[in-house]
Amino acid sequence: MKNQNNYHPVARAVKFALAASLSLGISATVAAQEQPAAKEQAVEKIAVVGSRSAPRSISDSPVPIDIIGGDELSKNGSSDMLNMISTSVPSLNVHANPISDAATLVRPMNLRGLSSDSTLILTNGKRRHKASVIAFLGGGINDGAQGADVSVIPGIAIRQVEILRDGAAAQYGSDAIAGVVNFQLKNADSGGSFEVKHGEYYEGDGTGTEFAGNIGLPLTKDGFVNASFQYKNADPTSRSVQVADAQSFADAGNPAIAPLAQIWGSPKIKDDISFFVNSGLDLGNGREAYMFGNYSERDITGGFYWRNPYNRLSVFSNDGGESLLIGNLDDTAGPCPAVTLKDAQGANLDFATVNQAVSALPAHCFTFFSMFPGGFTPTFGGNVTDTALAIGTKGEFKQGWLADVLYDFTGSVGRNESTYVMTNTINASLGPDTPTEFTPGKYIQLEKTFTADFVKYVSAGLYEDLTVAFGAQWTEETFEVVAGDVASFIDGPLTSQGFGIGSNGFPGFKPEDGGVNSRRNYAVYTDLEAEITESFLAGLALRYEDYDTFGDTINYKLTGQFRLSDDWAIRASHSTGFRAPTVGQANVSNVQTSLADGMLVDSALLPPTNPIAIELGGKELTPEESVSFAAGLVYSGADFFMTLDYYNIKVDDRITQSSKITLSEANKEALKAAGVRNVDSFQQVSFFTNDFDTTTQGIDFVASYSTDLFGGRSSFNFAYNWTDTNVDRVTVPPEGQPAITGADKISRLENDLPNHRATLTWNQSWDDWSMFLRSNYYGEYQGVHVDWVGTPEEPGTEKNASAKITFDLEVSYYVNDNFIVAAGAQNIFDTKPERLDFEQQSGVPNNNWGGKYYETSPMGINGGYYYLKGTYKF
Template sequence: MASAVHVALAATLLATSSVALAQDSTPPAAPEASTLDTVSVLGSRTKPRTVSSSAVPIDIISGDEFRNQGATDALDQLRVLVPSFNVSTIPIDDAASLVRPANLRGLPPDNTLLLVNGKRFHRAAVITFLGHGLSDGAQGPDLSVFPSLALEQVDVLRDGAAAQYGSDAIAGVINFGLKKLREGGSAEVFTGKYYEGDGLTTQYSAQIGLPLTARGFATLTAEWRKADDTSRSVQRDDAAAAIAAGYPGVGQPAQVWGSPQVDNDLKLVANLGLTTDAVDFYLFGNYAKRDVDGGFYFRDPTARSGVYSNDGGDSLLVGNLNGAGAGACPGIALRDGAGNLLPYSSVSGAVAALPSNCYTFLSSLPGGFTPRFGGSLEDMSLVAGAKGLWGDWYWDVSGSWGRNDIDFIIYNTVNASLGPDQPEGLRFHPGGNTQTEKNLNIDVSRDIATSFTSQPLRLALGAEWREESFKISPGDGPSTAIGPLTSQGFALGSNGFNGFSSRTAGTFDRRNWAAYADLEAQLTERVLLAGAVRYEDYDSFGSTTTGKLTARFDVNEEFAVRGAFNTGFRAPTPGQANISQISTVFGGTALEDIATLPPTNAIAQLKGAQPLTPEKSRNASLGAVWTHGDWLVTLDGYQIKVKDRIALSTSFVVTPEERAALVLGGNPEAASISQVTYFGNAFDTTTTGVDLVTSYKSNHFGGTTTYSLAANWNRTEVDRYDTDFIDAARVYKLEKSLPRTKGYFSIHHQRKVFHANLRLNYYGSWYEDHLDSGVISAADGGLPIYGGSALIVDADVGWTFDSGLYVSVGAQNLFDRVPSKNPWSGVAGAEYPVHSPYGFNGGFYYARVGWKF
């Protein structure tokens, strides 16, 4: 069936390029216009602008274009529509597997601000402990909690906007505009799976618009999705060796690399509005939940430190259940003098002969084990407000509350320090994290007539109060226990992801307030100038002031030049300042337990940690806009300088003497910590790039055909870094891990009830440091991977009938393009480079059937 779909779709033409009207959370929008004149609320606090009239680059994506593709996750939907937006499949990366980090313009996810209907949306509770270098330590929003059916329009402001919106808007701003329906609705079923036969995805969506009295609306949207996991794995070398030596119960493959399983992915969105003679009221919010279950690293029964062996696999780790002082248990060799594995039959015989008080995990888990890691995520928000006119002033007052909660789970693992006393089902609850944010906003604006400008000055003023809290919930007893075998070298806590200790659990909050002013002047019919300034004060580290200047000169009716300069900042989050977690990572060829600690922790301070300070940025852009009939071309260059970037440090070795001193000093968790990392401000970067966006609407092929081309070239350079904080390998990943060139060419054809779409997505070459080997070339003994460029083809055909029934079939990655095979796949069982910017699962075909009423 996959090949039939493959051949049929290869003959189609397709790609989308239509747009719709923006939501109004700022002064009243311009009237409805043609596609090229669709308006966005971003870029200016005073007046919505079109793509062609804006002084800063904006992408406007209609809800239909956003939704009508094979991807069902908002992150993947954005990835193929915005060239400077990158996200990859994230397997075996701790919490990053649950909320995937995304990068706009080559910057980390918490450098992009998410708005909904123009209002700030809260960040996720997940902190990316493992982010492939670029996103390490980031805490960004979770875009996946919104169903695409709820979206009228998605606006992407590709310019710094901290002076207008506050912290986090260094790379840009994404605004989700919700639909406003007072009648009608739709219902839809979607299903698809990968050419390999796995990853079956089923999604049900429904929406209804209801009148809210004679002058209001209530639009309700619901979506439920389930996605099976995938596997692109090969057998690991160490697992194959264990099988060859006769070890029973080793999986085939022992470890799975692939997309995690997603169950009960429920998303609800409500958008309500009511107009009266004097005031307009609005209320909108969301609720979302999902369960995620993914793979983890295989624990080799012949070598895993802290569980099976503590000398690199030469001998078995055996504990005395009567206590360390009760005498040593007999030693058992795992390898011969030449380093070869001894047959399991001989090792198991020695294990069976052990005294009853001597314990080894080889007796209960002789084939090793592979933990499964996941969690239950819950997200909710509510925004309420009123807006209207008071004389010549337009005003908008709103309040919002948002919360993102995650409860982690890890199973098929052990707390080695407990010996045989493991929880039922080898299931642990390590605790969770909760991010809660509250906002109060007052925004006012008005036009001021002058004698020296062709149009009135447009003034906007505003104030904001925000409270942000990060809660660490403690894990259950087994996930945090420091068991009786700890002193004998057995690792404490749930292996792979230790539970949050009650000593480090708690709620950590921060408050801030801000005031801003935004002034826009159309000096002449051809010259537009605008400026913004924002003052923000935080109770944790003081105040900061940011500013922005923009200008546009219309040379004639068809051609204009535009530019902007702004300063920005990103405040360290309470989570980054207080999180404490022990994770297992692959350090080149072996698993290592690394503790991520807050800068205030005694262990982190021992290694040089300092209190966090805000990141500071300077963003400059210069571009041109050309419109001619149905042609639109925009070309924008930009440079973003960020100082004192916040990220996780490299890992620091904790010596036995330091470990003993820390335990005696009241830090019992340090007993099994061999390495630590912490958050810090330690490097500066310069990101330079160019965005090209073009579209042309024609009457080709007997219908309406729209051609679109968009491309991004982006380069990040590390200007300064603390060599005691990060190493050259991390710098290399920061600079090389994303493709420098990314873009798409699309064709959208509409004729009567039929439509066809074709999109060609191009990804330039990229770099992966295989399993964080810590080196940057094979000559140094490491395992880097350089991914080549790739052209990915998406295609879709469909019919929309007068009855409201619509149906479409399509394929993403039509020709099943995957990255080049991982040349070191046997090290950890990954068939392909796992951070490929276009994924590694291959082609995906799908069908969609719906009814719009």
């Protein structure tokens, strides 16, 4: 046993903190001063996340942690943080979501096969606020998810990213069922860098330009201010073919059909700017003050679904395309004649015939065919503004009953605002007076958090001091809906004649939809960790949390690591967890455009406690609850490091958006009898629900090796993930009621993400040159397009998209100690994802809506991207 008298706990904490700051800051200091060969020297990776004891190396951690350094993040063609980390961590997936409603503004991510809001996001170890965007069309697994907006974080501001791949709700609270991602900001007090990057896709679109900078400054002689910025613009992409119906109209002579009626691709990003600041000040006597925060803003414009000029409901026709919908603008002028769209055999009439009939209509008779003879395609986008500020102080109590206790007090506030914009669309009920650009409203997410964390090292006769951590947290979460401009929701003079109300595609929020909903919760926790012997580390975490909406919950976590030898160790963890329903999920209402039986229809998302939702099986939301088990093996030799971990996560009462449910006549009559208004205006209804249980299991294998090779220094990193998700239970509806979660949604939850993913990276450095080569393996996945998804109820229609391998390459030349130029490419061989079949397969058409590739492609749909980059370090 070590001599406890000579091993003071505060001294040990200081030693570990210094080790952590030195190792974590190496990319910011050594990178600016050393040649490449020196930069690649092996440095033990130290993680702050996952333990409230002194920071640990990842080989000593009882839970699996990935650490991605700032240098590795920069070797990426994409400047989107989601893409940066997903290429390094195979268990983390990000979909492109080419047409995805609000998810166009904030893309969700998935860790270990769970939804994006099952992963907690931290900045400098402090909880980060959620985005205001709820992913109404989240690609199956993320339907209804409300996670944090990670894309606002610029890579140049990051010292390292720590990804804890283990349930941690007992340590950090809600949202940590799948794990935790902690973004550590740079903290250098000198030096800096400036980058310019320009690139585009091999197909000649998606051109992007980025400027980024970082600077470290002293704050008196005892502190630092480290500031970063990023400014970028990116053009949209298109991976589309003509929509089948649009092509038919063009072939029949309609000159107003656009060459591509509907675009599947990445949205346009304009004036995307982020500022991040991290600062700290030594107050003396073991005390420190710190502050960090950000301001970020961007404009995004994405695609939407094409409106067929013959059969779009409530705009062009209300009888399925048999005749045009014609509005009478002046009843005193007499009735309006009918304009048929079909011939005697039921085929569409040609454009000239229909146009002639429309031209002959009396002046008081109006049809949108005269305004949009080729139909129209709304654009959906908006402005996202994100701000956050955290202020705190930490140190050590020197006297009294709290003597030798380390403390950390923090207050933080985060705000995310999404303002929606629709262009090239109409409020059909306004007839010819409709504008074509609308602001349907905005969502605002506001979170305030205060935490008090304490740590004391207690001599307990063990190999090392017992770490006793305890603390409390108070949080207030607010979700606000702000009404849109009047034209986006008003029911105009043609409403009574069957014309649709509100901006088509995304009707504006009415004043009665607006309002503020809030929730408060507090938590207390304790966390014990001890090296019981030289070989055995054990930990216990316990957390009590109480919400003023649904009540309280208690969760625990047990961890342990046993070192078999100097190089080998085994580790395991067991925990319970929870994810609280967000205030937005419990209260939001919205109208979406969805596809039903080949037709675009308006689908209303209602709060689960709305009478209409209750009629269909809706109930007040309750927390998701999880039980996790994990076990792993660790090897850490001189030049070789390896971990192998198995995990099993069972989640009960998972929250998701229900399937789109059509109200039956019996439902409507029951609701009317109960006094519910406007029932007939709803075609389909969905709501958030705790509807099913899942079990997710998998294996993570990570290995790294460093050696001298080819006259320089080489490092190789391999990571592999296998994840499998099964739906164990789905709520059985009462007899006569439709299922809340359909077979297609279950299939998407289980099959959309690839079961197998892997990356192999080679980093090679010489005196003046360095090279970075990465291969990415994406296993089979379920191919889904908007109008085609295989389900167990339709054997033979499922599509297992084939596995793919892509390669990324970057070559850098160090002109001198300060200036670096680099050229690179993502997906350098332009490997294409699974292409949609343009023929009918098993009698099911799978491309009526113009996409080239399946939306669920884990590698994206845009293909190869090349770029040039210049970096100046000082």
